[in-house]
Amino acid sequence: MPTAFIKRHRDFLAGLILVIMAFLFMGKALFPAEGRMLYGFDLERLFYPFGEFMFRAFRAGKLPLWNPYVFLGFPQYAEPQLSTFYPATWLLTYLPASSAYALQYTLHFALAAVGGYVFIRRLGGKWAGAMLGGFAIAYALTMTVRIFVGHMPHVMTLAWMPWCLAAAHWAVEKRTWWATIIAGVPLAMAFLIGYIPFLILMIPALAIFVLWLAFEAWRAGDTRGALRIVLQLAALGLFAALLAAIQLLPSLEFASMSNRAANRYNFSDSYSIQWSFLLTSIMPDLFGAPQGTVELWLQNLPGAIYWEWALYGGILPLVFFALAWSVGRKQWRFWVVLGLLGVLLALGDKGVLHRLLYDYVPGWSWFRFASRPIYLFNLALAVLAGLMLDYWFDLPAERHAALAARLKRALLGLGVLLGLLVVLSVFWQGAQTEPEQVQIAGAISEQLMRLLFFLAVSLGLLIWGYGRPRWQVAALALAILVIDLWGQGNKFITDVKQEPELGWVMADIILPENRLDYRVLSKALAENSGYFYDFYSIYGYDGFTLEASERLHELAVSDARVARMLSGQFLLHGPWWELPVIAPGWEVLTEPAGVTIYERDDAGPRVFIVHEVLGAVDAEQAWAFMADPALDYTRTAVVEMLPDTNCLIDPAGANESATITSYQDDRVVIQATAAGGGWLVLNDLMYPGWQAWIDGQPVVIQPTNYALRGVCLPAGTHEIVFEFHPSILRTGAVLSGLALLLLVAALFFAWRHSRQPA
Incomplete structure (x- = not known):
């Protein structure tokens, strides 16, 4: 390939190489053997079942608004990390699951790497360093380990971080309204992915970066320019929120009613990094590494959450990080400070900063967030590696010679120290008799030798690579980092048989075919997988769900009346998984293939009529009433009385009935006959957006039995229809549509500007 062509298209070729590398990294996971798919704990138990429900709706030309199969009903469109409105999610609709999720990872590793390249180039880095930095951003351990545990939205969200920074930097440089609007698109994409814990990290990180640009302008005497940058930041954030309003508004409504809305500090601080685990920044597997499945691994590694405490970003980037303050340009110290800030935050209650953010930043308390800011450390490592690589080899010869002499002394000293530690660890391993101690000693020896190797080749490159052609230096640096980070990341890519869980298979064979007549509770099974067999579950698997469904599930396990009321x-x-204490009335039906199936003979119907109403002023009073052991849900409904509503309740009569005649995801039709006025209870979860009609006339749905749906039922025979029409989705869609029109206008002005002579 001619040299002139390479120089002219250098950025395109670099980006293309980074994209190809993402496909090489995921490798055979993209084309698994028949009947197999990429393994990931949450991928298998959470995203795969919800994803199949979503794609089924897309193929039918609908939105996956309400999922009736889990949690007594679930507003799937509003659960942020399911990414219903994210364009890349739609691309998977017609792909087989065996390849779809591996492709999703691949695209976002490529996106992260190219975004890192673009951002470092914008900061003044040359192509060689930008490739190194882009690779380091994409394949730091905090990214690749998410494959093993199935945290797909983590990777997807963080992939947009370098693009957010690059776009903001570009908008500040352009100083135009249209550039500011366009620069909000990457942040809007991150919003649409919806993984809020990392959004809470990304937004402050983006704000800090842009405010630092404003500070630099102010320090240079450009006060108006500094103010303009601050206003651009506000406009960028506002536009991103508007463009993503179709997801943001439903997600905020969902979060306000979720199991995270009233958490304590010990929840937010859970998984914060221990001081000792900072050693994994140089020896990533010092305390163990994933093996087999998550369950097996956790049995062998108690108390350590590898994927939450992953802060390894490579030895070569760490060397550049250490050199940046004293050797690099002064403005690069910003990244050193940002990286150390991320470490301080990740320490949780062992550092004061996390507690201050918990107390004063809205939404921070909703998530087990403590260790996540370690991404800022990985980001800083990657950016500084990208900036420092070319800077180091462009140093004047005398300056480099002086620094190289210091590095030689450091290499000698550290090499001797690590060599001694390796020898001692080998002798220690030989002295052990217990298998567990032998394994621990062996792991320490291996990690010390690994550190010695990568430290030697990294420092060796900086010492003896000076004066060589830049492409050789770039190739060597990238090769070192590929061996380092892919050596860590490749072990997280494994596949499993794409086969149904045996417990659900046996349940499908044994339990009655009319699944609408009852609900199931599942423990120690993949709860969401009952969907594949049309089972309706009282609970499900998702760490971010509605508080009401969680409370009712807990009661259903221990209170026979609630289990009966929910058709359990x-x-x-x-x-x-050890079975918790359960309510009386559960009897063993059968025990096929290691799965115990219990049955109770008093499960109630999905819809029923009562003729006694106990009024409550709010949900908490309703919950308190339900604790009364004398309350009989077959006779009495606890109703949260809404303003301007009343209902005539008559005594129960003979020949009353309520039957579900049609049950769709977001529409339920009931035929009911009552001798006198009563209260009709549908034991599906109540949620904003559900509406009801009796014989075509709209009626008010009132929260019943804490969080179920209930309506006042007049005497006689009636058709009752429940439909899900969330108004907040319409509002979000309108706002997103208006923002999209504004984006089109901004793109038009950008195009017109590009055609003007320079």
């Missing part, structure tokens, strides 16, 4: 007829218990 069968309980499935797998072999790897």
